[in-house]
Amino acid sequence: MAATGASALPPTPPPDSTVTRAERFVWLTARVLEQRLFAHQFRGGAPDPVETALDAYRNEDGGYGHALEPDLRGPVSQPLHTAHALGVLDAVGRCAGQRVERVCRYLTSVSTADGALPAIHPSQRGFPTAPFVPVVDDPPSALLATGPVVGLLNRNEVWHAWLFRATDFCWQAVESLEESHPYEIEAAVAFLDSAPDRPRAQAAADRLGRLVRAHRLAADPDDLDAYPVSPGYAPGEHHFPHDYARTPHSLARSWFTDDEMARSLDHLASEQQEDGGWPVRWRHWAPAPTMEARPLVTIEALRTLRSYGRPVS
Numbered sequence: 095m096a097a098t099g100a101s102a103l104p105p106t107p108p109p110d111s112t113v114t115r116a117e118r119f120v121w122l123t124a125r126v127l128e129q130r131l132f133a134h135q136f137r138g139g140a141p142d143p144v145e146t147a148l149d150a151y152r153n154e155d156g157g158y159g160h161a162l163e164p165d166l167r168g169p170v171s172q173p174l175h176t177a178h179a180l181g182v183l184d185a186v187g188r189c190a191g192q193r194v195e196r197v198c199r200y201l202t203s204v205s206t207a208d209g210a211l212p213a214i215h216p217s218q219r220g221f222p223t224a225p226f227v228p229v230v231d232d233p234p235s236a237l238l239a240t241g242p243v244v245g246l247l248n249r250n251e252v253w254h255a256w257l258f259r260a261t262d263f264c265w266q267a268v269e270s271l272e273e274s275h276p277y278e279i280e281a282a283v284a285f286l287d288s289a290p291d292r293p294r295a296q297a298a299a300d301r302l303g304r305l306v307r308a309h310r311l312a313a314d315p316d317d318l319d320a321y322p323v324s325p326g327y328a329p330g331e332h333h334f335p336h337d338y339a340r341t342p343h344s345l346a347r348s349w350f351t352d353d354e355m356a357r358s359l360d361h362l363a364s365e366q367q368e369d370g371g372w373p374v375r376w377r378h379w380a381p382a383p384t385m386e387a388r389p390l391v392t393i394e395a396l397r398t399l400r401s402y403g404r405p406v407s
Contacts, residue, residue, distance in 0.1 A: 111406070111407050112363070112366060112396070112399075112405070112406040112407070113136050113396060113406045113407040114407075115366065115370035116132075116136075116366070116370050116371065116392050116393075116396055116406075117132065117136070117137075117370070118370050119369050119370030119371035119388075119389070119392060120132045120370075120371075120389050120392065120393075122369070123371065123385060123388060123389055124386075124389035125147075125386060125389070126147045126150075127144070127147040127148055127150075127151075127162075127182070128389040128390060128393060129147075130143045130144045130146075130147045131144050131147075131182060131185065131186075131393060132389070132393055134185070134186055135185065135393065135396075135397065136396065136406075136407070141186035141187060141188060144182065144185075144186045145183070145186060145188055148179060148182050148183070151175065151179065152179070153169070153170075153171045155171050155200050155203065156171075156196035156197055156198075156199050156200035157171025157172070157173075157175065157176045157197070157200035157201075157204070158171055158172075158175040158176045158178070158179040159171045159172060159175050160175075161382075161383075161386070162175040162178050162179060163175045163177075163178050164382070164383040164384075164386040164387045164390075165223070165224035165227060165379075165383050165387075166214070166218060166221075166223055166224070166227065167221050167222040167223065167382075167383075168218065168220075168221025168222065168223075169221075170215075170217045170218060170221065171200060171204075171215075171217070172214065172215055172217075172218060173201070173204060173211040173212065173213065173214075173215060173239040173240075173243070174213065174214070174239060176197060176200060176201065176243070177239065177242050177243045177246070179197070180194075180197065180242075180243060180246045180247070181242070181246060184246050184249065184250060189246060189247075189249075189250040189252070190250055190252065194247070194250075194252055195254070198247075198252070198254040198256050198257075201243065201256050201260075202255075202256045205256070205259075205260070206233070206234065206235045208235050208259065208263055209235075209256070209258075209259025209260055209262070209263060210235035210236070210237075210239075210240040210259070210260050210263035210264075210267075211235065211236060211239040211240040211243065211260070212233035212234065212235060212236055212239060213227070213233065213236040213238050213239045214227055214228070214229050214230075214233055215233070216229060216230070216231050216232075216233065222380070224377070224379050224383065225377075225379055226326060226376075226377055226379075235263055235267075237263075237264060237267040237268065237278055237281050237282060237285075238277055238278050238281045239281075240260055240263060240264055240267075240281075240285075241264050241267075241268070241281035241282055241284050241285035242281055242284040242285070243260070244257060244260050244261055244264050244285050244288075245284040245285045245286075245287060245288040245289070246284075246288070248261075248288040248289060248290060249287075249288035261289075264282075264285045264289075265289075265294075265298075267282075268282045268285060268286065268298050268302070269298055269301075271302065271305065272305075273309070274305065274309075274311070275311070275324040275325075275326075275327075276311050276324060276327075276333035276337065276338075279302060279305075279306060279311060279338060280333075280337060280338060282298075282302055283299070283302070283338055283339075283344060283345065283346045286298055286299050286302075286345050287343075287344050287345055287346075295345060296345060299345035299346065299348075300348075302346075302349075303346065303348065303349035306338070306349060307349070310322065311324070311333060312333060312334060312335050312337075312338060312349070312350070313332040313333065313334055314354070314357065315334060315357055315358065315360075315361035316357060318330075318332060327376070327377075328375065328376055328377035328378075330375065331375050331376055331377070332375070334358040334361060334362070335349070335350040335354055335355050335358040336355070336358045336359055336362050336398050336402075339355070340394075340397070340398050340401065341398070341401040341402075342401065342402055355402075359398075359399065359402055359404055362395055362398060362399060363399060363404060365395070366395070370392075371388045371389065371391075371392045372388065372391045372392045372395045373388070373391070374387045374388055374391055
C-alpha cells in the first residue's frame with residue numbers, strides 16, 4: 095500500500111496504443127530535438143530541453159540552419175529553417191523575448207524588396223538541396239515562406255517593424271490567388287488563422303475554400319483517383335482536409351463537412367505504419383532527409399488527431 099501523501103504515478107499507456115508505438119519509433123529514429131519535443135507534447139516533459147536542443151541549429155545571424163528543415167542541408171540560415179524554429183518555440187510557449195527579436199532581425203536581413211521572404215535564400219547554393227527546391231540568384235517573395243512566419247508571430251502577439259510589410263504582402267498574395275497548390279494553400283491558412291483582422295481573414299478563407307473545391311485540392315481518401323496530384327508533386331502526394339484544417343478552430347475547417355473531416359481523420363489514423371511512425375508523402379531524394387522528416391510528420395499527425403479528440407493514448 096502506498097505511503098500516505100505519496101503522489102500517484104500517471105497511468106501507463108497500453109503497449110499497443112497509438113502514442114506508445116509512435117514513441118518507440120521516435121526513440122529509434124528521431125533527432126534529439128524531436129525526442130525532446132515528443133516528450134514535451136505527449137509525456138509532460140519540460141520545455142527547457144526542447145529549447146536547448148533547438149539552440150544547436152541557431153546561427154549568429156539570428157536565423158536557423160544545419161538541416162533543421164531536412165530537405166535543406168548545410169549550415170546556412172534559411173527562411174524555411176527559421177519558420178520551423180518558430181513553430182517549435184510556439185509549441186513550447188517560448189515564441190517571445192530576445193530570441194524572437196533576433197529572429198526578426200534575421201528575417202529583415204533576408205527579405206526581398208517588398209519586405210517578404212523568399213522560399214530559398216541564395217546562400218543555400220553549394221549545399222545539398224532537394225531537387226524540387228530550386229536555388230536562384232534573385233528569388234521572388236513567397237507566400238509559402240512568409241505566411242507561416244507572419245502567422246506564428248501574430249499568434250504570439252510579437253511586435254516588430256518587419257511584420258508590417260510582410261503582413262501587407264501576405265494579404266495581397268492571399269487575396270489575389272486564382273490558382274495554387276496545397277502547400278501554398280496551407281501557408282495561406284497559417285497566415286489567416288492568426289491574422290488580427292478577423293472579418294477580412296474570414297472572407298479570404300471563404301474564397302480560398304471555394305478555390306480548393308473548384309481545383310479539387312483536398313482529396314477524399316475513399317476516391318483518390320478522382321483527385322489529381324498537383325504538378326511537380328510526388329506520385330500519390332495527395333492532400334486531405336486535415337492537412338488544411340489541422341485543428342477544429344482553423345478557418346479551413348468550415349470548408350469540409352463533418353463526414354468529410356471524419357473520413358480524413360480516419361485516413362490519417364490508418365496511416366500509422368508497423369514501426370509506429372507515419373510516412374513522408376513528398377518526394378524522397380536522399381535517405382537522411384526522409385529519415386529525419388518522418389518523426390516530424392509523426393508528431394504532427396498525433397497533434398492533429400489529438401486536437402480533434404481522436405484517441406492517441
